[in-house]
Amino acid sequence: MMHLSLVMPCYNEAENVEAMHDAVEAAFAGCGFAYEMVFVDDGSRDGTWQTLKSLRARSAQRIRLVRFSRNFGKESAIFAGLRHAQGELVTLIDADLQQPPELALEMVRWLDANEEDDCVAAFQEQRSEGALTVLLKRGFYALMNRVTEIEFVQGASDFRTMRRTMVDAILEMGEHNRFSKGIFSWVGFRTHYIPYTARERHAGKTKWGTWKLFKYAFDGIVSFTTMPLRLAVFAGVGAALASLVYMVVVIIQKLAYGITIPGYATLVVLILLLGGMELFFMGVLGEYLAKTYVESKRRPIFLAREVLEPKEERWPNEEP
Numbered sequence: 001m002m003h004l005s006l007v008m009p010c011y012n013e014a015e016n017v018e019a020m021h022d023a024v025e026a027a028f029a030g031c032g033f034a035y036e037m038v039f040v041d042d043g044s045r046d047g048t049w050q051t052l053k054s055l056r057a058r059s060a061q062r063i064r065l066v067r068f069s070r071n072f073g074k075e076s077a078i079f080a081g082l083r084h085a086q087g088e089l090v091t092l093i094d095a096d097l098q099q100p101p102e103l104a105l106e107m108v109r110w111l112d113a114n115e116e117d118d119c120v121a122a123f124q125e126q127r128s129e130g131a132l133t134v135l136l137k138r139g140f141y142a143l144m145n146r147v148t149e150i151e152f153v154q155g156a157s158d159f160r161t162m163r164r165t166m167v168d169a170i171l172e173m174g175e176h177n178r179f180s181k182g183i184f185s186w187v188g189f190r191t192h193y194i195p196y197t198a199r200e201r202h203a204g205k206t207k208w209g210t211w212k213l214f215k216y217a218f219d220g221i222v223s224f225t226t227m228p229l230r231l232a233v234f235a236g237v238g239a240a241l242a243s244l245v246y247m248v249v250v251i252i253q254k255l256a257y258g259i260t261i262p263g264y265a266t267l268v269v270l271i272l273l274l275g276g277m278e279l280f281f282m283g284v285l286g287e288y289l290a291k292t293y294v295e296s297k298r299r300p301i302f303l304a305r306e307v308l309e310p311k312e313e314r315w316p317n318e319e320p
């Protein structure tokens with residue numbers, strides 16, 4: 001019999017986890033295979049952990065709980081969830097009911113029927129977002145597809161179901177800066193995409209602001225391409241060549257016409273331009289250096305304060 005693990009990262013989702021559990025239970029009732037829920041409490045400051053514990057105590061489902069020592073971020077929570085998942089299929093799904101559990105069932109059925117595919121990912125066709133956000137996101141995907149060797153699919157979320165081989169591949173990527181959109185496509189394997197429309201959050205509000213999204217995009221670029229560094233080389237070579245040409249022009253002007261050019265404006269502009277460019281690329285260099293520094297410490301991706309295994313060794317629905 002097939003075993004599925006549903007991995008749910010939770011950060012301050014006390015008002016959602018029960019509804020999520022019930023929605024999963026309802027969606028998977030009579031599905032014909034065994035499943036477990038893996039909740040990762042990413043250092044919540046509300047009653048998420050207490051709610052999860054009482055849920056585990058009274059639920060008939062197989063539930064595994066991981067509690068972080070602090071908030072490590074969704075990427076770390078995903079990693080921890082994958083590490084603790086025991087199924088041969090693993091679904092990543094948010095705990096706020098924005099991503100319908102029925103779709104997870106559809107993903108599982110697809111993988112069951114299509115041996116060639118290793119992953120089914122949901123992508124959002126339409127989103128109600130501001131024009132600027134849409135434009136920025138589109139630009140980001142276009143840029144990433146150009147400058148990295150991996151493919152990024154517009155609107156693809158981390159809501160997906162993967163086979164064990166792919167999960168293990170992701171777990172082997174021990175990097176600290178975990179940009180999962182990049183990681184999912186870097187590991188390869190065959191992904192089938194299905195469209196979906198995200199629902200409204202059951203309760204609470206999103207943890208993503210514009211600034212956080214921007215930083216996330218920036219981290220993604222630094223994590224998956226060294227193109228900005230090369231850009232500095234090109235810009236430097238370009239500036240040097242341009243200055244050579246200008247030098248020749250200045251010498252000819254001086255020899256032929258004897259003009260001493262006042263050139264104050266030119267000087268100011270050049271100094272500011274080059275100074276700005278230098279600082280910019282120093283900053284880029286610094287970003288890569290900082291990432292290298294953090295990675296070189298090889299710190300753990302998450303620290304668990306508590307792990308609660310399922311109440312029974314046996315999976316529900318499994319024949320004894």
Ligand code: UDP
Nearest residue numbers: 009010011042073074077094095096206207
């Ligand atoms: N999440 C998390 N750690 C964080 C932020 C978010 O585990 O630091 C979880 C959150 O509880 C939710 C999922 O990641 O289950 C998606 O977060 P959110 O709903 O805020 O993002 P959105 O759906 O708006 O993209």
Ligand code: MG
Nearest residue numbers: 094096098206
């Ligand atoms: Mg959400």
